[in-house]
Amino acid sequence: MSVAHDPHYGPWTMEEVLALGEDRGQRRELMGEALMLSPAPGTKHQRASLRLAMLLDQAIQSEGVAAEVLEAVNLILPDGLFIPDIVVVEAAAAAENPATCDADDVLLVVEIVSPSSSGRRTDRLLKPPYYAEAGIEHLWRLELEPVPTLVVCELRDGRYVERTVAEAGRVTPVGKPFPLEVDPAALVAPRA
Numbered sequence: 453m454s455v456a457h458d459p460h461y462g463p464w465t466m467e468e469v470l471a472l473g474e475d476r477g478q479r480r481e482l483m484g485e486a487l488m489l490s491p492a493p494g495t496k497h498q499r500a501s502l503r504l505a506m507l508l509d510q511a512i513q514s515e516g517v518a519a520e521v522l523e524a525v526n527l528i529l530p531d532g533l534f535i536p537d538i539v540v541v542e543a544a545a546a547a548e549n550p551a552t553c554d555a556d557d558v559l560l561v562v563e564i565v566s567p568s569s570s571g572r573r574t575d576r577l578l579k580p581p582y583y584a585e586a587g588i589e590h591l592w593r594l595e596l597e598p599v600p601t602l603v604v605c606e607l608r609d610g611r612y613v614e615r616t617v618a619e620a621g622r623v624t625p626v627g628k629p630f631p632l633e634v635d636p637a638a639l640v641a642p643r644a
Contacts (some may be wrong), residue, residue, distance in 0.1 A: 458489075466533050470526065472553065480523070482533040490571060493537075497564050500594055500639040504562060508540060511613055520546040527561070528552050529586045534579060537594075538562035540629070555586035560629050562592045562630050567600065578597035579606075581610050590629045600636035602626075 460468070463485030472480055481488045493501070501523055509521045519540050529535050533552075538561070545557035561583055565575045575593065582609055585593055591612050595601040599620040605612035606628065618624035620637035 466528070468534055477485075477609050479535045481535055484531055486552040486635045488537075488574070490574075493564070493566070496640050497542060497566075499536075499642070500564055500596065500600070503602065503639045504564075504594065505632070506536065506609040507540050507632050507634060508560070508562075508630065511632040512540065515630055517601075517630060522546060522553070527558065528550040529555050529582050530555070531585070534582065537564040539621070542639065555588055558586075558588050560592065561588050562594065564594045565596060569599060584610055584612055594639070594641060600640050602634055602636045602639075604628075627640075 453614045464482055464487045466482055469480055469482045469487060477492055479490045479492070481490070493525065505521045505523055512519050512521065520543050522539050522541060524535050524537065525539060527536055527539060539553060539558050540560040541553050541555045542559065545553060545625050563575045563579060565572055578592060587607070589607045591605045591607070593603040593605070595603065601620065602616075602618040602624075603614055604618070604626055605615040606615050608615075612642070615628070616624065616626055618626065618636055623633050625631070625633050
């Protein structure tokens with residue numbers, strides 16, 4: 453069965469990407485004027501995202517921070533529209549139930565590195581400068597391969613600097629932006 457669609461020529465705008473609507477089968481992101489498509493994440497990725505989001509939510513509640521943890525939301529950047537795996541946003545911004553979040557309201561962004569070579573390149577190299585340009589102070593990157601590793605970065609002089617690297621099999625304390633302890637292996641381990 454074929455599906456008719458209107459071809460799109462030329463650069464994309466944020467409004468055009470948002471007008472495409474929700475699609476649970478793929479993520480549509482905008483880097484500059486280029487539309488990037490990626491498939492929905494797999495089970496290991498989803499498991500890690502849910503568990504890390506729950507850890508972050510517990511940490512926020514324990515600290516009494518007025519923030520909310522959200523997964524896979526449209527994040528507006530100065531020159532793009534990304535769908536990070538997890539964001540922590542100020543509670544007031546999340547309370548409005550927007551279709552998008554502004555980078556100014558984001559306290560932390562988390563990317564779970566995709567297994568494909570293009571996904572790895574995007575998550576490790578291409579997205580961080582956009583987040584830095586937006587002034588998002590904290591970026592965490594969860595590597596799933598070859599072993600789960602959480603790389604905790606903080607914005608310094610317009611660039612992200614690694615502060616902590618949590619390795620699989622070890623419980624590692626992370627102090628900022630919210631204190632918590634994490635073992636990356638526990639984030640991806642299937643339930644018995």
